Amino acid sequence: MFLGEATKQMSLQIVINGLATGSVYALIATGFALIFNILKFSNFSHGATMTAAAFTAYFLVAAKGGGLAATLLAAALAGALIALFGEFFGFRRITLKHSSPTYFFVSSITLGTLYEGLVTIRVGSNFYNFPSFFKNPTIRISGLVISTGDAMMCIISLVALILLAYVIQKTRLGRALRAVSFDRDTAQLMGINSTRIIQLTFVISGLLAGAAGTFLGIKYTLYPTLGSLVVKGFIASVIGGLGSLVGAVIGAVLLGLIETLLLSLLGSGYSTIATFGIMLVFLLVRPQGIAGSNIQEKA
Amino acid sequence: MALVSNILTQVFITLISVVGVYVLTGLTGMFSLGQAAFMAIGSYASGLLVVKGGMALAPAIVLAVLMTTLVGYLVGYPVVRLRRDYISLVTLGFGEAIAALLNRMTSLTGGASGFTGIPRRTTLLLAAVSAVAAIILVAFFKTSKYGRQCIALRGDELAAKAMGINVTRVKMTAFLLSVALTAYSGCLYAFYMSYVDPSGFGWKKSADWVIMVFFGGVNSLTGSTLGAFILSALPQVLRGLQNYRYVIYAVLVLLIINFKPSGLLGEWELTPRNLARTARSLGRKFGTRKETH
Numbered sequence: 001m002f003l004g005e006a007t008k009q010m011s012l013q014i015v016i017n018g019l020a021t022g023s024v025y026a027l028i029a030t031g032f033a034l035i036f037n038i039l040k041f042s043n044f045s046h047g048a049t050m051t052a053a054a055f056t057a058y059f060l061v062a063a064k065g066g067g068l069a070a071t072l073l074a075a076a077l078a079g080a081l082i083a084l085f086g087e088f089f090g091f092r093r094i095t096l097k098h099s100s101p102t103y104f105f106v107s108s109i110t111l112g113t114l115y116e117g118l119v120t121i122r123v124g125s126n127f128y129n130f131p132s133f134f135k136n137p138t139i140r141i142s143g144l145v146i147s148t149g150d151a152m153m154c155i156i157s158l159v160a161l162i163l164l165a166y167v168i169q170k171t172r173l174g175r176a177l178r179a180v181s182f183d184r185d186t187a188q189l190m191g192i193n194s195t196r197i198i199q200l201t202f203v204i205s206g207l208l209a210g211a212a213g214t215f216l217g218i219k220y221t222l223y224p225t226l227g228s229l230v231v232k233g234f235i236a237s238v239i240g241g242l243g244s245l246v247g248a249v250i251g252a253v254l255l256g257l258i259e260t261l262l263l264s265l266l267g268s269g270y271s272t273i274a275t276f277g278i279m280l281v282f283l284l285v286r287p288q289g290i291a292g293s294n295i296q297e298k299a
Numbered sequence: 300m301a302l303v304s305n306i307l308t309q310v311f312i313t314l315i316s317v318v319g320v321y322v323l324t325g326l327t328g329m330f331s332l333g334q335a336a337f338m339a340i341g342s343y344a345s346g347l348l349v350v351k352g353g354m355a356l357a358p359a360i361v362l363a364v365l366m367t368t369l370v371g372y373l374v375g376y377p378v379v380r381l382r383r384d385y386i387s388l389v390t391l392g393f394g395e396a397i398a399a400l401l402n403r404m405t406s407l408t409g410g411a412s413g414f415t416g417i418p419r420r421t422t423l424l425l426a427a428v429s430a431v432a433a434i435i436l437v438a439f440f441k442t443s444k445y446g447r448q449c450i451a452l453r454g455d456e457l458a459a460k461a462m463g464i465n466v467t468r469v470k471m472t473a474f475l476l477s478v479a480l481t482a483y484s485g486c487l488y489a490f491y492m493s494y495v496d497p498s499g500f501g502w503k504k505s506a507d508w509v510i511m512v513f514f515g516g517v518n519s520l521t522g523s524t525l526g527a528f529i530l531s532a533l534p535q536v537l538r539g540l541q542n543y544r545y546v547i548y549a550v551l552v553l554l555i556i557n558f559k560p561s562g563l564l565g566e567w568e569l570t571p572r573n574l575a576r577t578a579r580s581l582g583r584k585f586g587t588r589k590e591t592h
């Protein structure tokens with residue numbers, strides 16, 4: 001089939017936008033998958049953590065004239081603190097008592113409701129915009145238009161993910177983390193302080209949530225229910241394979257690409273339906289996801 | 300009086316959804332974060348059938364509930380055979396997708412500005428009778444073979460399977476029953492408010508219902524009903540605290556989860572036998588106290 005120059009240009013544009021979207025989804029999905037890995041439950045407070053962290057950074061740094069780096073840092077730190085708070089008040093006792101996983105679930109949605117409620121009390125239902133961090137809002141490379149925000153998003157996400165992979169695969173802490181996620185009790189017997197490791201996992205997940213929240217705030221706007229975009233991260237995790245970090249990243253990039261394509265073909269409302277349909281089909285055909293780590297419920 | 304009847308009607312409508320969530324969460328241990336989306340489908344479908352299709356109320360409600368259950372089947376089909384986490388993730392995605400769709404199909408649903416002009420047909424009596432009927436239905440379901448199978452698989456899916464329970468089918472039955480109840484409550488809601496818009500059916504509402512079930516006691520239908528009653532009437536009474544509502548809820552539930560994970564009532568059910576037993580034990584307590592004096 002003959003592709004015209006304009007069509008080629010456009011499809012390239014879609015690929016680039018898709019990668020940018022996918023990189024944020026990857027941050028969300030890995031933050032979610034980390035917790036899933038270690039405590040074996042779906043952390044539904046992740047979305048609200050993103051919102052709360054992004055708003056904290058907005059009020060403390062960006063609204064006072066801080067730059068992108070400072071805002072990101074503040075958001076990541078805020079996310080980590082919020083996640084630590086959640087771990088202590090929501091999950092610590094349940095973990096130690098080996099309670100039924102349903103309590104993790106309720107705890108996580110309760111924490112989500114709490115964060116979102118607190119943000120709503122502070123900001124009402126208003127929309128906030130991050131100040132424009134870049135002198136040139138777009139970069140042009142031979143006819144392609146890339147928004148600077150998207151480019152930064154891609155690069156920073158990539159760096160964060162590589163760093164995460166390094167920590168998990170190559171360091172002592174990472175090894176301890178993997179051991180605890182494999183079998184918490186045995187790891188504890190081997191002298192690993194599993195509570196510390198769980199805390200650490202929440203901190204990492206919170207850092208990622210803060211960064212993702214800021215990026216979402218830059219890409220769209222800041223509003224109290226921004227966290228519901230976390231559902232994209234969930235879909236990415238399901239496509240990639242629940243609990244697998246590599247799967248989460250692959251799923252996220254794939255989802256970003258598909259969504260950008262559908263967006264240009266169908267418009268916003270129907271593309272949401274279509275991505276949902278794709279997830280359902282995926283579950284029917286390959287429920288273990290791309291990475292294929294099917295975590296069965298332990299007996 | 301009008302205010303009280305208004306509050307009670309809304310509480311009864313919520314109650315129907317919450318006993319649906321009880322079947323799903325309390326009995327079967329599954330969580331749906333898209334439950335409110337089924338309510339949305341129920342209310343839009345019944346509203347559209349009456350307003351644009353010119354149907355009578357009763358057949359419209361029946362048809363809407365059936366349609367919603369069919370949608371529930373399509374969503375549930377790939378999910379019930381998997382780990383229980385999937386159902387919450389998938390229903391959450393489903394809820395977002397439905398909200399997007401309702402916002403998008405402007406010519407049919409009125410989009411974000413809402414769907415108006417639904418006749419106001421739900422009375423306090425209808426809501427109350429429906430709620431009681433729903434509670435009785437669920438009470439029978441709980442003591443039936445299906446209910447006991449649900450409880451068995453909630454505790455341990457693998458063991459339940461080994462005992463010969465068709466886990467996939469029981470999960471699907473519970474899911475569809477809860478979807479049907481929620482859809483029915485959506486119908487009543489539409490014909491009470493005479494106006495529906497997509498923003499009221501987000502994951503927050505579904506989470507709200509789960510919280511109500513846990514507040515009263517996840518293993519007890521009486522507890523869940525009580526929890527729903529208290530938590531849905533409270534914000535109506537304290538209207539000034541509307542913004543703080545979710546924060547107060549969340550703090551209450553966090554306290555309960557940390558210190559009394561089985562909820563207010565635990566496993567206790569309101570049956571004549573249990574009432575008599577409680578009365579007797581209370582009597583004994585006060586009796587012994589007298590003897591020591």
